[in-house]
Amino acid sequence: MPFPVFTENGKYVLIKKNRTKTQKSLRTLPLFANVEQMLLQMKEEQERYKELFGNSYDYTDSEYIYVHENGKLIDPGYITQHFGIVLRNNGLRKIRFHDLRHSCATLLRHNGARMEDIQRWLGHSTIGTTEKIYAHFEEEEHLISAGRIAKALQPDSDNPDERSLPAPKGKSDFEM
Incomplete structure (x- = not known):
């Protein structure tokens, strides 16, 4: 998921690069204040990692939210795999x-x-x-x-x- 790249009515708009299954799948949803705050914190953290890694930071996918500390894009399978770990660690059913x-x-x-x-x-x-x-x-x-x-x-x-x-x-x- 790419980072918000522009604002509309004072709110961030997320741009999805990949094609969706149908045109109807491309949709606009409200950005809740707590989610907006989380995204801004993630952006700040990413900026700190860019400074820390310097020239070693991979800017190829830098507009994305979910990247490794070094800037490399996180594989979607990684998120799916770790979702199960989060459930287990919090005593939630699989x-x-x-x-x-x-x-x-x-x-x-x-x-x-x-x-x-x-x-x-x-x-x-x-x-x-x-x-x-x-x-x-x-x-x-x-x-x-x-x-x-x-x-x-x-x-x-x-x-x-x-x-x-x-x-x-x-x-x-x-x-x-």
């Missing part, structure tokens, strides 16, 4: 690096994002792709809704927030 896309989609969906927004984040060319891959969200939401209905029909008497609505006054349609 997942593939690609599974982070699913985690992103899950977090977005469970926090109220529309399927169209998730499609945009993931860069899917059609909403159908997103819906097909993440159809289990709809099933989960359906089960959650069913649980809410069940809870409303069998309220916890100790919890006033879970009590069902009072029956309407007067005769109901079911009384004769």
Whole structure:
């Protein structure tokens, strides 16, 4: 991933050199303040290494964020391999690096994002792709809704927030 090379509306824009799978895969995402700060720190660190290595620093890929201390580009396999090490060292279950896309989609969906927004984040060319891959969200939401209905029909008497609505006054349609 190359370093931000220019600003737009006061925010850095990251330029991806390699071609994406589809035109829709090429997308603009917000740059969060904490990520921006991290990128700036990485840039400062890289500048220190350039000074330290002097003429030995490899400037071939210097516009990239993830390079070794000597400036050489980090192989993508290295990141994938070390991702597993980070998971293990932090007591997290083993997942593939690609599974982070699913985690992103899950977090977005469970926090109220529309399927169209998730499609945009993931860069899917059609909403159908997103819906097909993440159809289990709809099933989960359906089960959650069913649980809410069940809870409303069998309220916890100790919890006033879970009590069902009072029956309407007067005769109901079911009384004769």
